[in-house]
Amino acid sequence: MTEKIHTVALAGQPNVGKSTLFNLLTGLNQHVGNWPGKTVERKEGTFTYNGRIYRLVDLPGTYSLTANSVEEVIARDFIIKERPDVVIVVADAATLERNLYLVAELLPLPAPVILALNMMDVAQQEGFRIEPEVLEAALGVRVVPMVATKNVGVHELLAAIDEVAHDMDDYAPKRPEVRADHQDVLAQIETLIEGYVPEPYPQDWVALKLLEGDREITQLMQEHLPEERWQSVYDILRQHDDAMVAVASGRYEWIGRMIRAAVTRPKVGQIGLTERLDRWATHPLWGLILLASILGLTFWLTYTIGAPLQELLDTYVVGNLAELARIRLAGGAPWLSALIVDGIIGGVGAVLTFLPILVIFFAVMGTLEDMGYMARAAYVMDGFMHLMGLHGKSFLPLFLGFGCNVPAVLGTRVIESRRARLLTIMLAPLIPCTARMAVVAFLAPAFFGSAATLVSWGLILLALVVLALSGVLINKTVFRGQRAAFIMELPLYHLPNWRTIGMLVWQRSLAFLKKAGTLILLVSVMVWALSMLPGGEIETSFLARIGRLMEPVGRLMGFDWRLMVALLTSFIAKENSIATLGVLFGADQEAGLAETLAATFSAPTALAFLVVQMLFIPCVATVAVIRQETGSWRWTLFSLGFLLLVSWVAGVGLFWLAHLVGL
Amino acid sequence: MRNETEMRQAALLPEAKRGVVSLSALHPGEQGTVVALAGGRRLLSRMAALGFTPGVRVTMVQNFGHGPLIVLVRDTRVALGRGEASKIHVRRMDSD
Structure with a gap:
């Protein structure tokens, strides 16, 4: 007879090292998904101890168990409805008083509790002296002192789980009473x-x-x-x-x-590391300078490591793969070769080359979050974000958008309030990502020569102004000006835990690759098929027909159908605009294309095209994560509709403005 | 700096409430005891979970007279907006 698999739930307030402990216990035996019907991440894994298999479920980090947020409802519903055999509450020993609040909420629930007293080393540094045995006697539950980052206390915790799961008789907690x-x-x-x-x-x-x-x-x-x-x-x-x-x-x-x-408790007046660091990190001036330096460093990393890696991937992996497929399929049907080489490898490959940049951004985000810096960045940016009805926590995800909109949308997970999170996701695609900037970098010199730099900066500025105005507008109308209360913990700083960060980067990248293999693949093939059917030429394809059909919309800006088609293909990946224009204008070489384009279109049209390109609906990868993170097609479609409208209005507006000033 | 509205509010309070000010009126380094919390249930509940309940001692860590504040409560540094802070009423420790 096989023994029943025991379920262990992992609870805890945010910033207590819960993920570190989860990774430590389960290693790679874990699975990341979503809670049913919710957009909250659910992690589950298994571990073996004493020859028995345990199922470990990571509950969302919550300060309390009152129905204030989805996370809190998920955590308490799991305990009440699924009745785990053991609930481990992870607490930060250095902020024990506040952490015990969650314990006080958990004890009245029908599942035995074990208190994992984590970060004992930090508590000691901050001057606290804690006696776990005394606490154990006072609470009536097992208390295990730990330093999860250094593997201290893990064995004792496992032993306690094993004991409590199999022998409930001794379990007699002293529950808090109402006043x-x-x-x-x-x-x-x-x-x-x-x-x-x-x-x-x-x-x-x-x-x-x-x-x-x-x-x-x-x-x-x-x-x-x-x-x-x-x-x-x-x-x-x-x-x-x-x-x-x-x-x-x-x-x-x-x-x-x-x-x-x-x-x-520590003597009053003892100054801890966190207080000393915060004198700089949360200062209205130095804090901003520090944040700017960190962001600058992130960009530097992206351009010195990410961009060359992206190019290598593009030439050697995607390029060679396409070449190999072309040779292998040379004898077969031409449409099959085209489908695989241009449709699948060309579409998904372009998206995959962004992986190095994504990994860098995921790693930076994870490190800043794990060290406790993220809350400080939110604090110093709060005033500015107020203008858009957001608060500081939305700043970093939006910033990530400059690299790629995908991590920007994924990064909104740090925002607790659903309303603020949705608004941030709606604004994220307005941040000019590296791929959009690549298009601008190619087209601006072609159209504007020596004024290209000025035009490029102007476009970035325009995008940011549009973002700010959209924030104000969406907040006032869709959300009726409500604003989530700004009250958050500034956790103690600690050294980053590379295992936790590595796991996060791995899981996020894996999730992105899975998306690339499914939804992105499907859309890529669809757009490719539209551009090839029925005759095999893009000029006579369905896509071209759609472009001609939509020409009247673009005519207000002087666009012809070819510019419309270029915009449509940018849905796969932004750089596709250039490749499409290359095909449509019959120019084999990019240099030739630049001259042809400059000769074909007037300056106002060129400007309008760049503006629309900048503000247009994001690429399919971003749309896929918007759908995933909002959990709603309605919001995804709202985002697309909104961006279509905004880009068109801005394009037409600037086209006529350029005409008026006689450009 | 204490701003004008806060001064006026302090002046309007009855004798028994003297020394009771909004949290945002505390200067950096000053301590106070929370006497009352205002606001909707949701906000109250979040404040309570982060450690703000009547009777608790708070220390102002950072307050530049504008922008969000940093307060030490139950060994936790909490950042909060001025709007949220104005809903927490404290008695200055030195004014008893």
Whole structure:
């Protein structure tokens, strides 16, 4: 008979080293997906201890378990509905008081808890003296001191999991009680709901959440209680609508008793490393200079390592692969060769060459996040981001967009509020990425000669102005000016953990490669087929017909169908515009193309084309991640529609403006 | 610097509430005790989870008179906007 596989849930507040511990326990035996129906990342893995296999589920990092965010609902629903055999709560020993708040919320739930007291080394540095045995006795749950980054305490944790999972008899936690002045009310509520609480919710927990004004639980009980009873409950709750603060204070009073027993605090006036670093990192002037330097360094890395690698990939891997396929397929049907060489390798290959740049950006993001710097960057940029109805946390994802829009959209995961996250995702495609800049770098000199640099900078500036205005506009209309409260923890700094960062880069890259193999592949082949069918020539293809059909839209800017087709093919990858123009104007060499283009189109048309190219719908890879991260086709289509409109309005506007000034 | 609205608010408070100011009125290095929290339930709940409850001692770490603040509460450095800070009422430690 095989033994049942035990489920272990990993809970914890943000910035406590939960991912590090998860990676340490599961190694490569992990799987990243999404929570069903949600856009929140779900990590699951297995580990073996004492000859037994355990399933480890990483719950989202949350400060509490009140239904404030999707993450909090996911975490508590998992514990209540799936009943894991053990819940490990990871706590940062240096901010134990606040971390125990989550423990106080977890103890009333029906799953045994083990407290993993992580970052004991940092706590010691900051001057805390913690006695785990005393804390263990006070809480009535197993407490394991750890330094996950240095592998300290892992064995003890595994032993504790094994023990608790197989022997629940000893488990007798000392649960926090509600403050004395609210005990009567709580008892009243509990009497009223008795017998009406649906499975599998614990009755006393439901009563407490009602008192706290938890929206989800209130709705649940309104549905399950007979109307009269609900009315009585509702009247009590209305009289005590300040109870939330009382319940929270009660938890901290309980925590205070635990802390006084087990923790000796540092002397007042001791200055830690974090405080010293923050004098610079959060200063309104030095903080900005530091941030600018870090961003500058990131760009430098991208251009000195990423761009050459991208070129190598393009020439040697994609180029050779295409050549090899061409030779191998030479004897077969020409359409098959064209499909594989131009459609698949040409389309997906172009997207794949961006991988080096993506890896650099993922690594930089991961390192800054892991070290605790990200919150400081958000802090110093907060004032500026306010203008767009966002706060500081949206800045870094948007910045990443300069490299590639894909990590920008993925990077919005650091933003907690769904509204702010959506708005940031909507704005991200307006950041000119390296591929767009490559197109501008080729076309601007062709059209404008010595004024090319000026035009290029002007285009970047325009894109940023459009971004800011769009932020204000979308915020005012779609989101009706609501703004998420800006309140966030500035975690203690610590050395980056390369294993955690490496794992993050690996998972993000893998996810991107999977997308390239599916959705991106499909769209690439589709656009290629449209450009080849029915006759095998792009000039007479369906794509050309679509371009001619859409010509009237472009005519306001002096575009002909060929420019429209170039824009359409840029959907695969932005650089495709140039390749398409090359085919349509019959120029084999790029130099020849530049002259032909300059001779064919007037300066206002050229300017309008560059503007539209800059603000047009993003490439298919970006659209794919927008769909993935918003979890909604509606928002994805809104984004596309919005960008089409914005690019057209800006193109037409600048075309006529250029005419007026007589360019 | 304390701004004008905050000065006016302080002047309007009854005698018993003297010394009670908005969190954003504390100068860097000054300490206060939280006496009350205002705002919607969602905000209150987030504040509580980050450590702000009545009775807790807070230390102002950074306050330039404009822009977001940094406050030390329950050994945690918390950054918050001035709007959010104005919903936290504190009693200055030195004014008792």
